Amino acid sequence: AVETVLTAIFLMVILTVTKRAPGQAAFSIPLTLVAIHFAGIPFSGASVNPARTLGPALVGGTLDASFVVYLIGPLLGAVIGWALYRALEDRSTP
Numbered sequence: 001a002v003e004t005v006l007t008a009i010f011l012m013v014i015l016t017v018t019k020r021a022p023g024q025a026a027f028s029i030p031l032t033l034v035a036i037h038f039a040g041i042p043f044s045g046a047s048v049n050p051a052r053t054l055g056p057a058l059v060g061g062t063l064d065a066s067f068v069v070y071l072i073g074p075l076l077g078a079v080i081g082w083a084l085y086r087a088l089e090d091r092s093t094p
Contacts, residue, residue, distance in 0.1 A: 002044040003070060006036045007077025008084065010048055015085045050074050 013032045040046030053070040057063040
């Protein structure tokens, strides 16, 4: 659940900033990622990116059943984040 929520928040920030204030994207997106990692590392490791978990797991040979959390969580979070962004965007657009 933590991976899903954090990924949804991160995706919503990315989509919002790149549409409304692209000049601020270089500051806002990395700052959000840092905040997400500070908030999520104690609970789940805060991967929020399946590739960030897959690469080290393949190289280190530690690909096991717990990897599914880090694969499904961010993918589900991305879908939820996109859906929330679209729902909120449609209400704010005249």
